[in-house]
Amino acid sequence: MNIVVCVKQVPDTATERKLRSDDKTLDRDAADGVVNELDEYAVEEALRLKEAHGGEVTVLSMGPARATETIRKALAMGADKAVHLHDDALHGSDALGTSYAVSQALKKIGFDLVILGSESTDARTGMLAAMLAERLGAPQLTLASKVEVEGTAIRVERITDYGYDKVEASLPAVVSVVEKINEPRYPSFKGIMAAKKKPVETLGIADADIAADQVGLANSWSEVVDFAAAPPRAAGTVIKDEGDGGARAAEFLASKKFI
Secondary structure (H helix, E strand, O other): OEEEEEOOEEEOOOOOOOEOOOOOOEOHHHOOEEEOHHHHHHHHHHHHHHHHHOOEEEEEEEOOHHHHHHHHHHHHHOOOEEEEEOOHHHOOOOHHHHHHHHHHHHHHHOOOEEEEEOOOOOOOOOOHHHHHHHHHOOOEEEEEEEEEEEOOEEEEEEEEOOEEEEEEEEOOEEEEEOHHHOOOOOOOHHHHHHHOOOOEEEEOOOOOOOOHHHOOHHHOOOOOOOOOOOOOOOOOOOOOOOOOHHHHHHHHHHHOOOO
Protein backbone atom coordinates (compact mmCIF):
# COMPACT_ATOMS: atom_id res chain seq x y z
CA MET A 1 0.00 0.00 0.00
CA ASN A 2 1.34 3.37 -1.05
CA ILE A 3 0.61 5.78 1.80
CA VAL A 4 1.34 9.51 1.56
CA VAL A 5 1.30 11.56 4.76
CA CYS A 6 0.87 15.33 4.43
CA VAL A 7 2.82 17.15 7.14
CA LYS A 8 3.15 20.86 7.81
CA GLN A 9 5.74 22.87 9.65
CA VAL A 10 4.03 25.36 11.97
CA PRO A 11 5.29 27.97 14.46
CA ASP A 12 5.90 26.57 17.92
CA THR A 13 2.93 27.60 20.07
CA ALA A 14 5.36 28.17 22.95
CA THR A 15 6.97 31.07 21.07
CA GLU A 16 5.54 34.42 19.98
CA ARG A 17 3.74 34.30 16.64
CA LYS A 18 3.20 37.37 14.51
CA LEU A 19 2.35 38.55 11.00
CA ARG A 20 4.71 40.23 8.59
CA SER A 21 4.16 43.96 8.14
CA ASP A 22 4.83 43.88 4.37
CA ASP A 23 2.30 41.32 3.10
CA LYS A 24 0.41 40.38 6.30
CA THR A 25 1.33 36.72 6.05
CA LEU A 26 2.64 34.61 8.90
CA ASP A 27 6.21 35.52 9.84
CA ARG A 28 7.69 32.04 9.89
CA ASP A 29 11.20 33.31 10.67
CA ALA A 30 10.00 34.93 13.89
CA ALA A 31 9.27 31.65 15.66
CA ASP A 32 10.73 28.17 15.94
CA GLY A 33 9.26 25.74 13.45
CA VAL A 34 7.86 22.39 14.63
CA VAL A 35 5.86 19.55 13.14
CA ASN A 36 2.13 20.24 13.30
CA GLU A 37 1.09 18.11 16.26
CA LEU A 38 -1.85 16.35 14.61
CA ASP A 39 0.33 15.45 11.62
CA GLU A 40 2.53 13.40 13.96
CA TYR A 41 -0.51 11.23 14.68
CA ALA A 42 -1.02 10.89 10.93
CA VAL A 43 2.59 9.73 10.48
CA GLU A 44 2.21 7.21 13.31
CA GLU A 45 -0.99 5.80 11.80
CA ALA A 46 0.64 5.48 8.40
CA LEU A 47 3.57 3.59 9.92
CA ARG A 48 1.20 1.22 11.75
CA LEU A 49 -0.73 0.53 8.56
CA LYS A 50 2.52 -0.16 6.73
CA GLU A 51 3.64 -2.54 9.48
CA ALA A 52 0.32 -4.39 9.21
CA HIS A 53 -0.11 -4.45 5.43
CA GLY A 54 3.29 -3.66 3.91
CA GLY A 55 3.99 -0.98 1.37
CA GLU A 56 5.69 2.36 1.62
CA VAL A 57 5.17 5.63 3.50
CA THR A 58 5.99 8.90 1.74
CA VAL A 59 6.01 12.24 3.53
CA LEU A 60 4.77 15.25 1.56
CA SER A 61 5.29 18.77 2.86
CA MET A 62 4.65 22.13 1.22
CA GLY A 63 6.63 24.97 2.68
CA PRO A 64 9.81 27.05 2.73
CA ALA A 65 13.33 25.65 2.78
CA ARG A 66 13.30 25.19 6.56
CA ALA A 67 10.38 22.73 6.21
CA THR A 68 13.06 20.09 5.64
CA GLU A 69 13.45 20.03 9.45
CA THR A 70 9.88 18.77 9.71
CA ILE A 71 10.42 16.30 6.89
CA ARG A 72 13.50 14.84 8.59
CA LYS A 73 11.59 14.28 11.82
CA ALA A 74 8.89 12.33 9.98
CA LEU A 75 11.60 10.31 8.25
CA ALA A 76 13.25 9.68 11.62
CA MET A 77 9.95 8.29 12.92
CA GLY A 78 10.12 5.68 10.15
CA ALA A 79 8.76 7.07 6.88
CA ASP A 80 10.59 5.75 3.83
CA LYS A 81 11.03 8.86 1.70
CA ALA A 82 9.79 12.40 1.28
CA VAL A 83 8.73 15.00 -1.22
CA HIS A 84 9.22 18.70 -0.47
CA LEU A 85 6.93 21.00 -2.44
CA HIS A 86 8.94 24.19 -2.37
CA ASP A 87 8.64 27.21 -4.64
CA ASP A 88 8.56 30.96 -3.95
CA ALA A 89 5.40 31.15 -6.06
CA LEU A 90 3.54 29.18 -3.37
CA HIS A 91 4.13 31.80 -0.65
CA GLY A 92 0.90 33.16 0.79
CA SER A 93 -1.39 30.52 -0.72
CA ASP A 94 -4.69 30.20 1.14
CA ALA A 95 -6.46 26.90 1.80
CA LEU A 96 -7.81 26.70 -1.75
CA GLY A 97 -4.43 27.37 -3.31
CA THR A 98 -2.70 24.99 -0.92
CA SER A 99 -5.16 22.19 -1.61
CA TYR A 100 -4.69 22.69 -5.36
CA ALA A 101 -0.89 22.61 -5.12
CA VAL A 102 -0.80 19.62 -2.78
CA SER A 103 -3.31 17.69 -4.92
CA GLN A 104 -1.16 18.26 -8.00
CA ALA A 105 1.86 16.91 -6.11
CA LEU A 106 -0.17 13.90 -4.95
CA LYS A 107 -1.17 13.14 -8.54
CA LYS A 108 2.50 13.11 -9.47
CA ILE A 109 3.54 10.96 -6.50
CA GLY A 110 0.64 8.49 -6.74
CA PHE A 111 -1.12 7.02 -3.70
CA ASP A 112 -3.50 4.43 -2.33
CA LEU A 113 -4.12 6.38 0.88
CA VAL A 114 -3.51 9.98 1.93
CA ILE A 115 -3.40 10.71 5.67
CA LEU A 116 -3.12 14.07 7.41
CA GLY A 117 -4.00 15.74 10.69
CA SER A 118 -7.51 17.16 11.00
CA GLU A 119 -6.17 20.72 11.31
CA SER A 120 -3.00 22.72 11.76
CA THR A 121 -2.13 24.77 14.82
CA ASP A 122 -1.47 27.93 12.80
CA ALA A 123 -4.41 28.41 10.40
CA ARG A 124 -6.81 25.92 12.05
CA THR A 125 -9.06 25.87 8.99
CA GLY A 126 -9.50 22.09 9.12
CA MET A 127 -10.61 22.04 5.48
CA LEU A 128 -7.60 20.60 3.66
CA ALA A 129 -8.67 16.95 3.79
CA ALA A 130 -12.09 17.71 2.28
CA MET A 131 -10.58 19.96 -0.37
CA LEU A 132 -7.96 17.36 -1.30
CA ALA A 133 -10.60 14.63 -1.60
CA GLU A 134 -12.70 16.80 -3.89
CA ARG A 135 -9.78 17.72 -6.10
CA LEU A 136 -8.54 14.11 -6.27
CA GLY A 137 -11.99 12.60 -6.79
CA ALA A 138 -11.40 10.32 -3.79
CA PRO A 139 -13.60 9.50 -0.77
CA GLN A 140 -12.95 11.60 2.34
CA LEU A 141 -13.02 10.07 5.82
CA THR A 142 -12.39 12.89 8.27
CA LEU A 143 -11.85 13.12 12.05
CA ALA A 144 -10.83 9.47 12.26
CA SER A 145 -10.08 7.96 15.68
CA LYS A 146 -9.58 4.45 14.27
CA VAL A 147 -8.54 3.21 10.84
CA GLU A 148 -8.73 -0.33 9.47
CA VAL A 149 -7.78 -1.51 6.00
CA GLU A 150 -8.85 -4.83 4.48
CA GLY A 151 -8.01 -5.36 0.86
CA THR A 152 -9.22 -2.30 -0.99
CA ALA A 153 -11.73 -1.36 1.74
CA ILE A 154 -10.97 1.21 4.44
CA ARG A 155 -13.10 1.49 7.58
CA VAL A 156 -12.96 4.44 9.95
CA GLU A 157 -14.50 5.37 13.25
CA ARG A 158 -15.27 9.06 12.86
CA ILE A 159 -15.56 11.30 15.93
CA THR A 160 -18.87 13.18 16.22
CA ASP A 161 -20.63 15.28 18.87
CA TYR A 162 -22.71 12.24 19.88
CA GLY A 163 -19.93 9.62 19.86
CA TYR A 164 -18.65 8.24 16.58
CA ASP A 165 -19.82 7.01 13.20
CA LYS A 166 -18.47 3.95 11.42
CA VAL A 167 -17.87 4.76 7.77
CA GLU A 168 -16.40 2.69 4.97
CA ALA A 169 -14.99 3.51 1.55
CA SER A 170 -12.78 2.04 -1.14
CA LEU A 171 -9.16 2.96 -1.70
CA PRO A 172 -7.77 5.31 -2.84
CA ALA A 173 -9.06 7.64 -0.14
CA VAL A 174 -8.17 10.69 1.96
CA VAL A 175 -8.25 10.37 5.77
CA SER A 176 -7.76 13.02 8.45
CA VAL A 177 -7.06 11.90 12.01
CA VAL A 178 -7.61 13.24 15.53
CA GLU A 179 -5.31 12.91 18.54
CA LYS A 180 -7.28 10.00 20.01
CA ILE A 181 -6.18 7.64 17.24
CA ASN A 182 -2.77 6.61 18.63
CA GLU A 183 0.34 7.68 20.52
CA PRO A 184 3.08 8.89 18.15
CA ARG A 185 6.44 7.20 18.59
CA TYR A 186 9.60 9.15 19.43
CA PRO A 187 12.34 9.01 16.79
CA SER A 188 15.14 6.72 17.97
CA PHE A 189 18.80 7.64 17.58
CA LYS A 190 19.05 4.97 14.90
CA GLY A 191 16.04 6.48 13.16
CA ILE A 192 17.50 9.99 13.32
CA MET A 193 20.75 8.82 11.75
CA ALA A 194 18.91 6.80 9.09
CA ALA A 195 16.73 9.79 8.21
CA LYS A 196 19.78 11.71 7.02
CA LYS A 197 20.26 9.19 4.20
CA LYS A 198 16.63 8.82 3.13
CA PRO A 199 15.69 10.39 -0.21
CA VAL A 200 13.97 13.79 -0.23
CA GLU A 201 12.75 14.95 -3.65
CA THR A 202 12.13 18.67 -4.12
CA LEU A 203 9.36 19.72 -6.49
CA GLY A 204 8.78 23.22 -7.84
CA ILE A 205 5.47 24.29 -9.34
CA ALA A 206 6.59 23.36 -12.86
CA ASP A 207 7.66 19.87 -11.70
CA ALA A 208 4.17 19.22 -10.25
CA ASP A 209 2.23 20.85 -13.13
CA ILE A 210 0.97 23.60 -10.82
CA ALA A 211 -0.41 26.64 -12.62
CA ALA A 212 1.19 29.79 -11.21
CA ASP A 213 -2.09 31.72 -11.46
CA GLN A 214 -3.77 29.30 -9.04
CA VAL A 215 -1.40 29.72 -6.10
CA GLY A 216 0.35 32.39 -4.08
CA LEU A 217 -0.80 35.43 -2.18
CA ALA A 218 -1.91 37.36 -5.27
CA ASN A 219 -4.26 34.55 -6.30
CA SER A 220 -5.71 33.71 -2.89
CA TRP A 221 -9.46 34.04 -2.37
CA SER A 222 -8.98 35.11 1.25
CA GLU A 223 -6.54 37.64 2.68
CA VAL A 224 -5.66 39.46 5.88
CA VAL A 225 -6.53 43.11 5.24
CA ASP A 226 -5.42 44.55 8.58
CA PHE A 227 -4.16 43.51 11.97
CA ALA A 228 -3.05 45.08 15.24
CA ALA A 229 -0.90 43.87 18.08
CA ALA A 230 -2.76 42.63 21.13
CA PRO A 231 -2.85 45.26 23.91
CA PRO A 232 -0.44 44.65 26.77
CA ARG A 233 -1.92 42.73 29.65
CA ALA A 234 -2.93 44.95 32.58
CA ALA A 235 -1.54 44.30 36.03
CA GLY A 236 -3.65 41.92 38.07
CA THR A 237 -5.47 42.65 41.32
CA VAL A 238 -3.63 41.48 44.43
CA ILE A 239 -5.73 40.61 47.48
CA LYS A 240 -3.81 40.23 50.74
CA ASP A 241 -5.49 38.14 53.38
CA GLU A 242 -5.91 40.21 56.53
CA GLY A 243 -8.62 38.06 57.92
CA ASP A 244 -11.14 39.02 55.28
CA GLY A 245 -9.34 37.61 52.22
CA GLY A 246 -12.08 35.14 51.37
CA ALA A 247 -14.81 37.76 51.43
CA ARG A 248 -12.75 40.21 49.37
CA ALA A 249 -11.93 37.54 46.82
CA ALA A 250 -15.62 36.70 46.54
CA GLU A 251 -16.47 40.39 46.08
CA PHE A 252 -13.86 40.68 43.34
CA LEU A 253 -15.16 37.61 41.50
CA ALA A 254 -18.73 38.87 41.85
CA SER A 255 -17.71 42.24 40.38
CA LYS A 256 -16.43 40.38 37.31
CA LYS A 257 -19.64 38.31 37.18
CA PHE A 258 -17.68 35.07 37.68
CA ILE A 259 -19.94 34.12 40.59
